[in-house]
Amino acid sequence: MKQKETRELQTFLDLPRKQQIAISLLFLGHLKQSEIAQQIRIGESTLSGWKTQERFTKAQAEYDNYQLTGLRSKAVKTMNKLLDARSELVRYNTASYILDKTSAVKEDELAKAQARKVNAEADVVEYKAKLITNPEDVADRTVLVDDFSDDD
Template identity: 40%
Template structure:
């Protein structure tokens, strides 16, 4: 059985009695049948089935899984992600950076590498358009601004087409 950090003992797992906690741990390990787990916690198979349908028990399973993964794998995973930031493939680098930022709460799960790249392309295009507008206004006045608006519309259409594919 994996050991979990004993600090901050609150949440659904810690609200369970010792038998239910042991059942959660054994279910996580996935090495025994439900019948064997029930016997190990001195309860019937039907009692274990009943526990597995309780909301508190389900929440405790989720919390325990999170605690074990965090305790046993989080630092290894972060080290690996850090190594992958130096990978030859830019896609691997981007995915690694995205994962790190999501873990840090700095990026939502709705963001994807493709969406991030599209946002960067749009920001770069917007900057080029703004720069061209400013320059054209200094030099030629309003006629060039109409041309730049057409360019911007074309760039936005191309970005929309790329995102749709």
């Protein structure tokens, strides 16, 4: 296994083999919990118990993410082909789906940028307050050109 894969699946690879198999079968999604338990020769209650353990759920998330990341490029190629489908409805639905997903990503990036801005503004306000109340506690006394412009 490659070093990158080992890093991405560290918790998963640290699990006992039966738990690894259980996670891979759960990912496939076509077997009932009782069938998975029977296949790896454990009790159904044991599998239920594993599913409540933090280490198991973390390993399951790692495995799911690893598997889905591998399918992402194939899914994008499929969406690209669907944009050229004969059916106008298929083309429309594909285009709408892509636009919805890409704008959701941009909205998430915008929200993160806005959060960074708010945090930076809060840091500036905190710095200004320290300069006013306890100037001796402020190690860096570099003052920006517009410092205290709100108070003038």
